[in-house]
Amino acid sequence: MRKYLSTFLMRWKMEIQYRGAALGGIVCQMVFGLILIALYRALYLGSPQAMPLSSICTYVWLQQAFFRMLLSSDNDLMDKIRTGGIAYELCRPVNLYGYYYARIGAMKLMGSLLRAVPMLLFASLLPAGWGIAAPASLPALLCALMGLGLGLLCMCALENITMGISMRTIDFRGFQALLNLLMTTFSGNILPLTLFPESWQQVVQLLPYAQLLDAPIRLYTGETPLSAAGSTFLIQLIWLGIFLAIGIHLWQKNTRKMIVQGG
Amino acid sequence: MNTVKLYLHSMKMLLKSQLQYPWSFCLQTIAQIVMEGGEMMAVLLILNRFQALNQWTGGDLLFFFGIMSITFYLTECFGRGITGNFAALIRSGNLDTFFLRPRGIMTQVLCHAIDPRRIGCIAVGAAALALGCRESGVIWTVPKIFLFTEAVFFGMLLILGLFLIEAVFAVHSVKSIELVNAVTYGGRSACQYPIDIYPGPLRVLFGTLAPFALVLHVPATVILDKPLMGMDGAIAFLCPMAGLMFFIIMYFVFQKAMKYYRSTGS
Numbered sequence: 001m002r003k004y005l006s007t008f009l010m011r012w013k014m015e016i017q018y019r020g021a022a023l024g025g026i027v028c029q030m031v032f033g034l035i036l037i038a039l040y041r042a043l044y045l046g047s048p049q050a051m052p053l054s055s056i057c058t059y060v061w062l063q064q065a066f067f068r069m070l071l072s073s074d075n076d077l078m079d080k081i082r083t084g085g086i087a088y089e090l091c092r093p094v095n096l097y098g099y100y101y102a103r104i105g106a107m108k109l110m111g112s113l114l115r116a117v118p119m120l121l122f123a124s125l126l127p128a129g130w131g132i133a134a135p136a137s138l139p140a141l142l143c144a145l146m147g148l149g150l151g152l153l154c155m156c157a158l159e160n161i162t163m164g165i166s167m168r169t170i171d172f173r174g175f176q177a178l179l180n181l182l183m184t185t186f187s188g189n190i191l192p193l194t195l196f197p198e199s200w201q202q203v204v205q206l207l208p209y210a211q212l213l214d215a216p217i218r219l220y221t222g223e224t225p226l227s228a229a230g231s232t233f234l235i236q237l238i239w240l241g242i243f244l245a246i247g248i249h250l251w252q253k254n255t256r257k258m259i260v261q262g263g
Numbered sequence: 264m265n266t267v268k269l270y271l272h273s274m275k276m277l278l279k280s281q282l283q284y285p286w287s288f289c290l291q292t293i294a295q296i297v298m299e300g301g302e303m304m305a306v307l308l309i310l311n312r313f314q315a316l317n318q319w320t321g322g323d324l325l326f327f328f329g330i331m332s333i334t335f336y337l338t339e340c341f342g343r344g345i346t347g348n349f350a351a352l353i354r355s356g357n358l359d360t361f362f363l364r365p366r367g368i369m370t371q372v373l374c375h376a377i378d379p380r381r382i383g384c385i386a387v388g389a390a391a392l393a394l395g396c397r398e399s400g401v402i403w404t405v406p407k408i409f410l411f412t413e414a415v416f417f418g419m420l421l422i423l424g425l426f427l428i429e430a431v432f433a434v435h436s437v438k439s440i441e442l443v444n445a446v447t448y449g450g451r452s453a454c455q456y457p458i459d460i461y462p463g464p465l466r467v468l469f470g471t472l473a474p475f476a477l478v479l480h481v482p483a484t485v486i487l488d489k490p491l492m493g494m495d496g497a498i499a500f501l502c503p504m505a506g507l508m509f510f511i512i513m514y515f516v517f518q519k520a521m522k523y524y525r526s527t528g529s
Contacts, residue, residue, distance in 0.1 A: 024441035031445040035453040035465065042460035043313045178294045185301040195312055 003094050004102040011106035015114070022114045029115065030122055033064040037130055051194050054133045055221045059192045061123040061132040062217045068112035069152060069212060070183050081167055087260045097160060097251040104156045136222025143229045147216035150236040155212045157243035164250035167258070188214045194223065208239045266370050273374035274341070281379055288380065295383030299332060303391050306455070319457055322398025323487055329392025330411075330483050331455045331475075334418035336384040338426075342419070343376035346426045346447075350433040359526050368521050369514065399487055407486050410500060414482035417506030421478050424506070424513040425450065431513075434520040446473045454479060459491065478506040 037057050044053050077100060080086045089096060123132040135141035162179055184190055186209035193204055193214045204210055215232050218224040224232055281288060306328050310321040319327075339346050349372070352358045361371045396403075429443040450473050458466055458476035470476040476491075481502040484491040494502065 028441050028445045028449065031449050032452065035449060035461075038461050038465055039453075039456055042456075043309065043316055046315060046317060047313050049312070178290075178297060181294065181298045181301050185304065190301060191305040191308055196308055197311055 004098045007094075007099055008102040008106045011103045012110045015107055015110035022111075026115050026118055029064050029067060030119060033060055033119075033123070034130075036060050036064075041129070049195075051223075053129060055194070055223065056192060057130060058133045058221055059188070059194060059217050061120065062220065063187075063189050063192070063213055065116035065119040065123070066112045066148070066213055067189065068115055069108045069155060070187055070189060071180065077163055078166060084260050086167075086258070090255065090258070096255060097248050100163065101156055101160055104159055105152065108152060108156065133221070135220050137226075139226055140219055140222055143226060144216040144220035147219050147229075147232060147236065148213075150233060150240065151212035151216060154208060154236055154240045154243060157240060157247055158208060160247040161243060161250060164247060164254055167254045183209055186210060187212055188217075194218075206235060208243070211236045211239055266367075269366070270370065270374055274377050277375075277377040278379055281377070291380045292383045295380050296387055299336075299384040299387035302332070302455075303328065303387055306391070316456065316460055318489065319460075320399060322395045322400075323489070324456065325391045325395030326399060326401070326487060327395075327457055327480070327483055328455045329388045329390075329395055330414065330418075330479055331451060332388030333385055333392065334415045334479065335422060335451050336381040336388060337415065338419045338422040340378050340381035340385070342373060342423045342426070343378040344372040344374065345423055345430060347376055347378070349426075349430040353433055353524075354527060356527055358524070362524075369517065401486060401488075410482045411486060413500065414479055414503050417503040418475075418478045419506075420510035421474065421506035422447065422450075424510040425473055427510075427513040427517050431516055431520040434524050450475050457484070457491070474505040474509065477502040479503075 037060055040056050040060070041053065044056075077086075077089075080089060089099075092099065120132060125131065135144065162176060166176065186193075186204055186207055188194075188210070193201060193210060196204055205214065215224070215236065219226075219229055219232065303325075306324060310324065315321065316324060352372070358368075358372075361368050364371060395401075401407075425443070425447045429447070432443065446468070450469060453461065453465065454469055454475040458469055458480050461469070466476070481491055481494050481499055485495060485499040490499070
């Protein structure tokens with residue numbers, strides 16, 4: 001366990017190095033957030049909805065703040081697969097799956113925290129109707145954080161499956177782009193899932209993509225009442241279990257029978 | 264003319280080389296269709312819930328979405344040399360070789376890349392446009408077709424100009440500047456919807472500084488027979504020229520930046 005923890009910390013330190021690069025991205029993300037909110041404000045003006053506007057604003061800001069968690073980000077392994085460098089990885093005295101799981105976890109967590117803190121600060125300073133609203137209650141906030149943590153574990157496991165499949169195909173870009181797309185649509189990044197038609201929502205909410213950000217945001221805004229928090233966590237745990245099982249199995253099979261590209 | 268011939272020839276060669284991996288090409292094109300389809304689905308879902316946006320009906324909104332995505336992705340397809348990773352050209356030192364050849368730098372940058380996968384996005388944009396035309400009952404006339412072509416062409420120049428800002432910054436800082444994405448990709452996201460729904464500051468930004476509204480929205484509203492702020496007739500044909508002006512200004516700034524260019528030496 002310790003070696004995976006130190007992998008996590010190493011990667012964490014590496015991510016901190018890119019504070020400067022993050023700044024431009026943060027400002028850009030803020031402009032995107034403002035554009036989206038301006039759009040929803042105009043839409044609400046014409047036909048007010050049951051869901052209050054402040055919840056939509058909160059939804060948009062939280063999505064923008066933790067955007068980095070959505071993107072698949074570890075291109076290192078992909079390069080290694082293409083160049084044959086994967087052979088060295090196999091020599092490490094660690095379980096490859098655990099090693100990469102820890103790496104991705106650190107990247108996603110640090111990468112998004114670096115961006116989320118200034119963004120949420122900015123969003124909380126904006127006037128009501130533009131900025132982020134306070135959480136429904138303190139327990140709701142704690143539940144949302146717990147949900148975010150579980151969602152992150154889920155996403156890392158899902159990403160490891162993507163990589164596991166990529167290992168077999170060498171050129172992974174088309175496949176990865178498809179998955180990224182499912183992610184941005186069904187995670188609520190393009191359009192808040194709360195604005196999807198009600199009949200869709202019941203299905204979309206159960207999908208793994210909704211677990212990362214949508215589920216915690218609903219807990220934060222109080223749309224999922226605290227009494228139902230347990231079932232949210234249960235869904236997340238079920239997906240986590242499924243993904244871990246598939247991923248570990250896939251990686252084991254892959255490492256047993258791997259064709260290394262000469263390089 | 265010679266330059267145009269050279270450009271077309273390079274495009275043909277690049278396309279050929281990309282098609283050497285047909286399977287990968289197909290998969291990536293499908294991915295692009297699905298990607299842009301997701302964006303279009305968002306518009307449809309918004310329409311499903313809100314029906315209309317101020318005076319704009321669902322068909323109008325699809326029209327705006329279509330004209331924007333056609334313009335943007337045509338630029339990404341044929342202007343890949345600039346919209347792609349210009350900073351990488353500088354970082355890797357590949358730009359040095361361009362200075363040795365008896366052609367303009369801009370020509371060579373434009374000639375060195377194409378992104379045919381964008382055809383997927385363009386197709387989705389065209390579908391949205393067709394659907395929008397049908398729902399809004401647009402009657403195409405010769406001037407309207409001319410206006411549409413003009414808007415798309417000058418829109419491409421505007422977007423190229425905006426990406427040139429990033430290129431100019433990259434000459435000075437070597438790294439690509441993510442901040443510029445706020446006007447390029449941000450402009451695309453914002454101006455998928457008509458400009459008049461936005462509050463003052465955003466209208467100024469996309470009406471004058473990055474004039475998407477003049478280049479795309481004014482012609483689009485005339486085609487839809489709902490002229491924006493009474494801009495009709497000859498003015499509608501003049502407004503898209505803003506894109507040309509923007510590109511010309513950025514072209515000279517770019518040429519000036521090239522004078523300052525210092526190789527990274529790698």
